[in-house]
Each structure stands twice: as structure tokens, then as C-alpha cells.
Amino acid sequence: MMIRANLMDLYNEQAILDHFDTQSLLKNLMESKEVNAQVKKVKRGQELISEGESTDYVYYMTSGIASIKKGTNTFGFIGAGQFVGFDTLFLNESSTYTIRTRETCEVYVFDRLEVMEYLFSLQEGWIFFYLVEKEESQRLLKYQHFMRLKGVARLDAMLQDLADTFGTEEDVIVLPKCFSKQCVADYTNFSLNTLASLIKELRREGFLAPAIKDSFFCLSK
Known part of the structure; x- marks a missing residue:
């Protein structure tokens, strides 16, 4: 709540959505000379992120669908236009869930350290972290709402x-x-x-x- 209050002191909600969305982040990363991106096709049934393991990469989905699973529970899906791997970006901690492709996917693959260093170099880079974390929280809250039905x-x-x-x-x-x-x-x-x-x-x-x-x-x- 404090982070959100501080954000609102500097920007209105629409300004944040207009200038700090995932498309803006992707554009910034692709244009940065310090960040290298590789295009990769991932076959169906492959794990991009594995629960309980750390990863050295951040992914951006350009096509395809992947499931989000914690233990035996599938609680969401990720498609084109979404990042994968931001939850472990700072400390490279073990992931709390598994991301597995449901069909052949095409992704941009970024080095975790390059992304982290680039965002830290931006005065407002932390806003991207806030918005990605907010998106993940909303996904979980939505699933919890569904389970009450x-x-x-x-x-x-x-x-x-x-x-x-x-x-x-x-x-x-x-x-x-x-x-x-x-x-x-x-x-x-x-x-x-x-x-x-x-x-x-x-x-x-x-x-x-x-x-x-x-x-x-x-x-x-």
C-alpha cells in the first residue's frame, strides 16, 4: 500500500498504465545496447520455469500459451504479451511455481542479470517491477475468486x-x-x-x- 501511495504522489493511474506497461518494458529492453535478446521456439510440454528452482533467464511470450502451476494446482495461463520470470529477478530465489508450455511457444529470452542491471539504471525502473508484481497478484486473486464459486x-x-x-x-x-x-x-x-x-x-x-x-x-x- 505504501508503494502504491508513493506512486500516486508522482503519477496518476492512467499515466502509469500508459508509460510503464509490458509493451513499454519490452520496447526498452529491445532497444537497449546493454541487453541481448534471443528468439527461441519452445515445444509443447517444456518447462520455462520450474518450481523450487532458480533461473538465469527472463522470458517474454510472443506466441503460444503456457500454464502456471503450483504443486498439483494449475491456477492460470500466460499468453503472448506477457513476461515470465520476474518474481525471482532480484535475488534469483527459487521459483514458487512452474511455467509449462501448453503448445509450441515463441519467446524472447533475456539474461536475468542484464535485465536487472538495466532496470536499476533507470530512475523509474522499479515501477515496472511493481506493475508486473501487481499483475501476478491480480491473477492469483482472480483464481481464488473462481474457487469460491x-x-x-x-x-x-x-x-x-x-x-x-x-x-x-x-x-x-x-x-x-x-x-x-x-x-x-x-x-x-x-x-x-x-x-x-x-x-x-x-x-x-x-x-x-x-x-x-x-x-x-x-x-x-
């Missing part, structure tokens, strides 16, 4: 959220095929049998449309 209400809300973030619009809103029944069961914390029953109910209500192509989850508009 029951049955159909939970599945409805979580599928709608995935559709808003990752869905593509055709005659219906189609979730990428990496969101399999097992993936969604893990994320919603339902067994496969319970998930199957809830899917039938949402289809009866018209919220879910029949599966098409390789995508199982299709939401009616």
Missing part, C-alpha cells in the same frame, strides 16, 4: 475468462485446442466425471456449443 457457476466463469483472453471468434468463440478436458479439469479443480456433467448442463443451457475441429470448448456468442 460452485459447480456450473465456476465452470461458466472460468471458461468465459479463458475465452476473453485466448478465444478466437468464428460462428462461436473457440478456445485453442490446448485447452483439453484434462487441462480444464485441472484448472477448474473438478474431476473429469464432474466436468463432463457440468459440460452437459452448460450445453443444455446454450452457453457451450458443440465441439468443432480440434477444439473441444466452444462458447456461444
Whole structure:
């Protein structure tokens, strides 16, 4: 709260969002002569960050989808336009979660120390840390909110959220095929049998449309 209050003394909320978002950070890193970026394609099922281990890299997702998992619980997904690895940037501590690709992803790979030194060289570099940390906190709070919902209400809300973030619009809103029944069961914390029953109910209500192509989850508009 103190950090937020200090920020508000210097900038209004819109100014922070306009000038210190992830796109601005990426642009600054790519233009810096002190920071080197490599483009890498990562196959499905690979870990970018492993729970309990430190990493020497920071990643920026340019395409693809990766899951965020702590222990056995999947509590979110990361897609294009998001950074991975900022939580351990300062002290290179062990990560508290695992980031695993759900499909082939393309990422920019940055050296952790180069990113840290660059941000420390900026008078307002710490604001980027604040905003990335805020984004991660909001993701966790959203998941906790979902877990307080029951049955159909939970599945409805979580599928709608995935559709808003990752869905593509055709005659219906189609979730990428990496969101399999097992993936969604893990994320919603339902067994496969319970998930199957809830899917039938949402289809009866018209919220879910029949599966098409390789995508199982299709939401009616």
C-alpha cells in the first residue's frame, strides 16, 4: 500500500498504465545496447520455469500459451504479451511455481542479470517491477475468486475468462485446442466425471456449443 501511495504522489493511474506497461518494458529492453535478446521456439510440454528452482533467464511470450502451476494446482495461463520470470529477478530465489508450455511457444529470452542491471539504471525502473508484481497478484486473486464459486457457476466463469483472453471468434468463440478436458479439469479443480456433467448442463443451457475441429470448448456468442 505504501508503494502504491508513493506512486500516486508522482503519477496518476492512467499515466502509469500508459508509460510503464509490458509493451513499454519490452520496447526498452529491445532497444537497449546493454541487453541481448534471443528468439527461441519452445515445444509443447517444456518447462520455462520450474518450481523450487532458480533461473538465469527472463522470458517474454510472443506466441503460444503456457500454464502456471503450483504443486498439483494449475491456477492460470500466460499468453503472448506477457513476461515470465520476474518474481525471482532480484535475488534469483527459487521459483514458487512452474511455467509449462501448453503448445509450441515463441519467446524472447533475456539474461536475468542484464535485465536487472538495466532496470536499476533507470530512475523509474522499479515501477515496472511493481506493475508486473501487481499483475501476478491480480491473477492469483482472480483464481481464488473462481474457487469460491460452485459447480456450473465456476465452470461458466472460468471458461468465459479463458475465452476473453485466448478465444478466437468464428460462428462461436473457440478456445485453442490446448485447452483439453484434462487441462480444464485441472484448472477448474473438478474431476473429469464432474466436468463432463457440468459440460452437459452448460450445453443444455446454450452457453457451450458443440465441439468443432480440434477444439473441444466452444462458447456461444
